[in-house]
Amino acid sequence: MPTVTFFGATGGVTGSCFLVETAHQRILLDCGLIQGSSREEARNGEPFPFDPASIDGVVLSHAHLDHSGRLPQLVRDGFKGWIHVHKAGRDIVEILLEDAAWLSGKEAKQTSRNNRNRGEDEVEPLFTREDVAICMDRMAPLEYQKLYEILPNVHLKLHDAGHILGSAVVELRTLENGAEKRLVFTGDLGQKGSPLMRDWEPLESADLVLMESTYGDRLHRSRRETEQEIKEILQKAANGRGNVLMPAFAVGRTQELLYLLGKHYKDWGLEGWQIFLDTPLGIRATEIHARHDRYLRPAAADWVRETRFRFPNLRITETAEQSMAINRIQSGAIVIAGSGMCTGGRIRHHFKHQLGRSGTQVIIAGFQAEGTPGRQLVDGAPSITIWGESLRVGAQVHTVGGISAHADQDGLCDWFRGFRLAPAVALVHGEDSARKGLADVLKERFSVDAAVPALGDRLEY
Ligand SMILES: [Zn+2]
Ligand SMILES: [Zn+2]
Numbered sequence: 001m002p003t004v005t006f007f008g009a010t011g012g013v014t015g016s017c018f019l020v021e022t023a024h025q026r027i028l029l030d031c032g033l034i035q036g037s038s039r040e041e042a043r044n045g046e047p048f049p050f051d052p053a054s055i056d057g058v059v060l061s062h063a064h065l066d067h068s069g070r071l072p073q074l075v076r077d078g079f080k081g082w083i084h085v086h087k088a089g090r091d092i093v094e095i096l097l098e099d100a101a102w103l104s105g106k107e108a109k110q111t112s113r114n115n116r117n118r119g120e121d122e123v124e125p126l127f128t129r130e131d132v133a134i135c136m137d138r139m140a141p142l143e144y145q146k147l148y149e150i151l152p153n154v155h156l157k158l159h160d161a162g163h164i165l166g167s168a169v170v171e172l173r174t175l176e177n178g179a180e181k182r183l184v185f186t187g188d189l190g191q192k193g194s195p196l197m198r199d200w201e202p203l204e205s206a207d208l209v210l211m212e213s214t215y216g217d218r219l220h221r222s223r224r225e226t227e228q229e230i231k232e233i234l235q236k237a238a239n240g241r242g243n244v245l246m247p248a249f250a251v252g253r254t255q256e257l258l259y260l261l262g263k264h265y266k267d268w269g270l271e272g273w274q275i276f277l278d279t280p281l282g283i284r285a286t287e288i289h290a291r292h293d294r295y296l297r298p299a300a301a302d303w304v305r306e307t308r309f310r311f312p313n314l315r316i317t318e319t320a321e322q323s324m325a326i327n328r329i330q331s332g333a334i335v336i337a338g339s340g341m342c343t344g345g346r347i348r349h350h351f352k353h354q355l356g357r358s359g360t361q362v363i364i365a366g367f368q369a370e371g372t373p374g375r376q377l378v379d380g381a382p383s384i385t386i387w388g389e390s391l392r393v394g395a396q397v398h399t400v401g402g403i404s405a406h407a408d409q410d411g412l413c414d415w416f417r418g419f420r421l422a423p424a425v426a427l428v429h430g431e432d433s434a435r436k437g438l439a440d441v442l443k444e445r446f447s448v449d450a451a452v453p454a455l456g457d458r459l460e461y
Helices: 038-045 071-076 087-117 129-136 223-239 253-263 280-291 298-307 320-328 347-354 373-378 409-416 432-446
Strands: 003-006 018-021 026-029 057-059 082-086 139-142 148-151 154-160 168-176 179-185 208-212 244-247 274-277 314-316 333-337 361-364 383-386 389-392 396-399 424-428 458-460
Touching (some): 026 168, 057 148, 071 087, 071 129, 082 148, 223 244, 223 396, 253 280, 253 298, 274 280, 320 333, 320 347, 333 347, 347 383, 347 389, 361 373, 373 383, 373 396
Parallel strands (some): 026 057, 179 208, 208 424, 244 333, 244 361, 274 314, 361 396
Antiparallel strands (some): 003 018, 003 458, 148 154, 154 168
């Protein structure tokens, strides 16, 4: 019987990595970075808990770094097979890995400089741009809803997960001694009714489901309310003669915000504003979304084909000079900038100049992990720390919860209802309280006893 071993994303949401083994093959699902405190992140530099050379194939659910970020190391450390990924996901993962390599190089340089001053050893980056290029050569781009034989007696089908561009629910069929087994891994599951992404595609049968549970104990606010809320914040900013800052993840959230602004252009009275897309990574990600418009929701795809995500007063600011010039504008600017949790990127410069002003409106639309400046803002901190400097928060901070890229508790149950016979379930990719919340409702609504595996656990199916 095949087994799956849980090498990450068990009691938390990062470091997604699961090893499926049959009598003849070893297949890795995801190979993600651990993200969190610096002590936890140090584990990314450690050797893998398996020999990369012994892995026959990798399946990547989607591009986010907590699912893909250790792939360059896997290849460098001896993995010789193919990495199977949706073709749009492949293009997204390339820019995210390149960006991560650049960041890792910058951090390593900084740490090395500090270490040298203390007479300590220099450090190496986790991986380099060259490692990424070699890793990209191992990627095999696939389509949704086609059955591929990726290894002898191992078939793979990707189903649209509706989470980000090119995201997939992975269906892995293995044949051993005449018995076929189906493992389904949700990756990250989107929230139905996203303006930009298509709804996830339902599945009907599985022997075991590895199910994400990020929001397993919560319900999202409705999208309609959220859009109304954004409209009101823009109104407020116009009345208060201030700017609007939107920290946004480069992939997904940035494009969704652009689409919302474009779609509601008249209704939200955007003619008088100057709108800035001030994120180099977000600009590249937006181009990739435009190139793969056929994977977007049809209404959005039509708009994207027509506009390529542009509208009359949108300025694309590539250079640092262009970005700095924004801070001379006192009012009437809407700025979309990275990073999503305010841990890096150009949003920090805008905070430095504008967070203290009472007229500034900050719109936070994404998940904010503990310990990040974004989380401090959401929690109402009177000041936040950026570049070691304390910045007073004079701005009004708005958390709009309705445009999450993850299904909530009802959304997860809705997806699970698609199975004709309830499969066995193991809950992953959620903090323990979220996993418990989802386990409780799966029991209540489907009489399913979901497993809650710990790091290193192995499950037969
Ligand atoms: Zn994700
Ligand atoms: Zn994830």
